[in-house]
Amino acid sequence: MADIVLDKVTKSFPDGTTAVHGIDLEIADGEFVILVGPSGCGKSTTLNMIAGLEDITSGELRIGGQRVNDRAPKDRDIAMVFQSYALYPNMTVRENMAFPLKLAKMAKEEIDRKVGEAAKVLELTEHLDRKPANLSGGQRQRVAMGRAIVRSPKAFLMDEPLSNLDAKLRVQMRTQVSRLQKQLGTTTVYVTHDQTEAMTLGDRVVVMRGGHLQQVGDPQTLYDRPVNLFVAGFIGSPSMNFLPATVEENALRCPMGELALDDRLRRLLTAADAPRQLVLGIRPEHFEDAALVDQAGKGFTFTAPVDLVESMGSDKYVYFSVEGGPAVAADLEDLAADAGGADVPHDRANLVTRLSAESRVRGGQEARIWMNVDKIHLFDPSSGRNITLQEEEPAGVAAS
Amino acid sequence: MATLDTGPRAKLKWGLLDAVVVVFALIPVLWVVSLSLKTTATLTDGNFIPREWTLDNYRLIFQTDQFVRALINSIGIALISTLIAVVLGTMAAYAISRLDFPGKALLVGVSLLIAMFPQVSLVSPLFNIERQTGLFDTWPGLILPYITFALPLAIYTLSAFFKQIPWDLEKAAKMDGATQAEAFRKVIAPLAAPGVFTTAILVFIFCWNDFLFAISLTSTEQSRTVPVALSFFTGASQFEDPTGAISAAAVVITIPIILFVLFFQKRIVAGLTSGAVKG
Ligand SMILES: Nc1ncnc2c1ncn2[C@@H]1O[C@H](COP(=O)(O)OP(=O)(O)O)[C@@H](O)[C@H]1O
Numbered sequence: 001m002a003d004i005v006l007d008k009v010t011k012s013f014p015d016g017t018t019a020v021h022g023i024d025l026e027i028a029d030g031e032f033v034i035l036v037g038p039s040g041c042g043k044s045t046t047l048n049m050i051a052g053l054e055d056i057t058s059g060e061l062r063i064g065g066q067r068v069n070d071r072a073p074k075d076r077d078i079a080m081v082f083q084s085y086a087l088y089p090n091m092t093v094r095e096n097m098a099f100p101l102k103l104a105k106m107a108k109e110e111i112d113r114k115v116g117e118a119a120k121v122l123e124l125t126e127h128l129d130r131k132p133a134n135l136s137g138g139q140r141q142r143v144a145m146g147r148a149i150v151r152s153p154k155a156f157l158m159d160e161p162l163s164n165l166d167a168k169l170r171v172q173m174r175t176q177v178s179r180l181q182k183q184l185g186t187t188t189v190y191v192t193h194d195q196t197e198a199m200t201l202g203d204r205v206v207v208m209r210g211g212h213l214q215q216v217g218d219p220q221t222l223y224d225r226p227v228n229l230f231v232a233g234f235i236g237s238p239s240m241n242f243l244p245a246t247v248e249e250n251a252l253r254c255p256m257g258e259l260a261l262d263d264r265l266r267r268l269l270t271a272a273d274a275p276r277q278l279v280l281g282i283r284p285e286h287f288e289d290a291a292l293v294d295q296a297g298k299g300f301t302f303t304a305p306v307d308l309v310e311s312m313g314s315d316k317y318v319y320f321s322v323e324g325g326p327a328v329a330a331d332l333e334d335l336a337a338d339a340g341g342a343d344v345p346h347d348r349a350n351l352v353t354r355l356s357a358e359s360r361v362r363g364g365q366e367a368r369i370w371m372n373v374d375k376i377h378l379f380d381p382s383s384g385r386n387i388t389l390q391e392e393e394p395a396g397v398a399a400s
Numbered sequence: 401m402a403t404l405d406t407g408p409r410a411k412l413k414w415g416l417l418d419a420v421v422v423v424f425a426l427i428p429v430l431w432v433v434s435l436s437l438k439t440t441a442t443l444t445d446g447n448f449i450p451r452e453w454t455l456d457n458y459r460l461i462f463q464t465d466q467f468v469r470a471l472i473n474s475i476g477i478a479l480i481s482t483l484i485a486v487v488l489g490t491m492a493a494y495a496i497s498r499l500d501f502p503g504k505a506l507l508v509g510v511s512l513l514i515a516m517f518p519q520v521s522l523v524s525p526l527f528n529i530e531r532q533t534g535l536f537d538t539w540p541g542l543i544l545p546y547i548t549f550a551l552p553l554a555i556y557t558l559s560a561f562f563k564q565i566p567w568d569l570e571k572a573a574k575m576d577g578a579t580q581a582e583a584f585r586k587v588i589a590p591l592a593a594p595g596v597f598t599t600a601i602l603v604f605i606f607c608w609n610d611f612l613f614a615i616s617l618t619s620t621e622q623s624r625t626v627p628v629a630l631s632f633f634t635g636a637s638q639f640e641d642p643t644g645a646i647s648a649a650a651v652v653i654t655i656p657i658i659l660f661v662l663f664f665q666k667r668i669v670a671g672l673t674s675g676a677v678k679g
Pocket residue numbers: 013014015017018019037038039040041042043044045046
């Protein structure tokens with residue numbers, strides 16, 4: 001077991017692309033850290049550099065306090081689980097799991113004992129003599145995990161290990177991976193592009209974008225206090241609503257109406273030297289059916305026509321489209337591109353709200369909706385910075 | 401996959417079609433076998449099934465030094481050429497399929513060029529070169545041009561096989577503690593084996609069957625291979641018709657090929673790599 005430190009680690013490929021720009025990251029001994037970000041943001045490259053499968057262009061990588069930039073993967077004592085599982089097809093499950101031990105020249109009985117133990121933990125005992133081709137996807141995934149844990153390495157690296165499983169199995173394996181990691185207490189770096197996986201698994205989540213760190217923090221911090229538009233939009237499902245907002249004399253004009261500027265907001269706006277045009281962000285759960293709110297005075301209430309109601313049983317997702325056009329910012333375009341680039345009409349903004357199941361709101365009708373003004377975030381559209389975070393101590397590390 | 405009609409009528413239709421193809425392909429071979437078993441007197445009687453059976457032709461060719469010596473040359477030259485071409489081809493193909501090195505496109509292009517070059521146009525220059533360098537009428541004198549022409553073939557077949565082996569397996573082996581060499585030996589090589597055997601068969605057949613180089617670059621029994629020796633065959637005496645003996649020799653030289661294919665066929669298990677990655 002060991003800690004892993006990335007010190008201004010950069011990767012440039014021979015073709016000129018720089019996939020990772022000077023990343024600083026400290027992973028404590030025994031910690032479970034998730035690298036998350038849209039596809040192509042450099043997660044795998046970062047992981048491969050830690051593994052030793054890719055050279056580090058500049059910067060320093062330390063494992064257990066020692067600089068390992070120039071060490072071959074086999075001298076780093078790290079195990080890796082691949083997205084494709086990469087099982088050796090010509091070997092049985094037993095031979096697959098024994099392979100790293102054999103290479104380490106371990107005694108035969110010792111190997112048998114360790115493989116047996118790992119197989120038991122992963123419920124693979126009765127499949128030990130089968131070839132990977134005859135296993136189901138979930139079983140193959142477990143063999144890949146088994147091959148990693150038999151060695152008791154200093155750290156585990158996992159590159160989207162669950163993304164080839166179907167949705168149900170994925171949720172099941174997610175808990176298993178989490179339990180296994182807690183049980184073994186081995187430092188783990190886990191890569192995924194799925195923010196749900198990131199939020200549910202990790203002690204700490206690292207959000208990456210275009211080869212840069214965006215924010216590092218525990219899942220709740222990322223959710224409650226995103227440092228910029230990108231993190232705010234990437235974390236959470238359904239994602240945060242973004243609306244255009246204009247700062248006026250004593251109010252903030254947004255598509256729902258005019259929000260009064262309270263002292264806190266006014267102070268933040270002055271401190272941040274904010275532009276007049278802002279992006280307002282608010283999560284779906286910070287809305288409620290006005291009829292169900294007691295102290296409606298504390299928030300902001302508006303009326304809007306309901307587009308669609310989706311009842312989930314426990315609560316209702318209610319969709320509105322509001323006058324005033326979608327918020328415009330470069331970060332938002334990136335997010336939309338990552339989400340599949342849904343075409344939104346240009347004169348209206350979509351609003352997703354999560355209301356209590358008791359709400360009587362129906363599609364096609366006007367609804368009175370309450371919004372918790374304390375929970376709004378204001379972002380600078382050009383830099384993407386979250387202005388509402390300024391007064392408090394910075395949440396996690398923010399890199400440009 | 402499209403499923404074919406498997407009713408009895410369809411079966412009959414396919415059976416007939418298969419039989420026609422097999423008979424069509426085998427008639428010349430069977431005819432040669434039949435000729436080799438006929439006595440000299442009945443050689444030209446036109447019967448497909450010999451009326452008088454004899455093994456004299458076989459006895460005769462193994463008594464002549466000429467044939468035995470040619471057989472040894474053939475086996476030796478073909479085996480050595482195959483071995484060298486496959487070893488070099490494996491290394492080249494591995495590099496081509498795994499690495500991005502400067503001049504890779506050029507290498508692939510040139511080897512393709514060699515494969516397409518008409519061999520006959522090289523015969524005279526090779527003849528002159530080998531005369532000058534003393535390679536003429538020696539084993540290396542044939543092995544070298546065979547390797548030259550077999551290598552592109554080997555590189556092409558092998559790189560197709562290597563490309564099927566997932567890159568991740570090699571990375572996994574490295575993470576499991578293998579050196580580059582161990583990763584190749586313990587993980588990649590066993591998976592590439594079917595490709596190597598297939599290539600070996602193709603190269604061996606190419607060398608074994610060659611007539612053009614063999615007749616142009618040899619002059620004595622010292623390095624003459626069987627296809628050439630056959631063309632120089634005479635009967636037991638000068639006045640005897642050598643057809644029976646030639647047929648027997650022709651039968652004999654197909655046997656190593658059949659053995660070679662049968663021997664390696666077991667190792668060519670298709671789909672050996674299935675199950676390596678998701679799926
Ligand atoms: N061998 C390579 N040569 C050039 N560019 C590469 C190479 N590998 C990855 N890249 C580029 O680096 C960026 C990051 O890739 P990667 O780390 O695989 O992303 P992720 O795993 O986050 O989806 C991508 O833009 C990709 O195109």
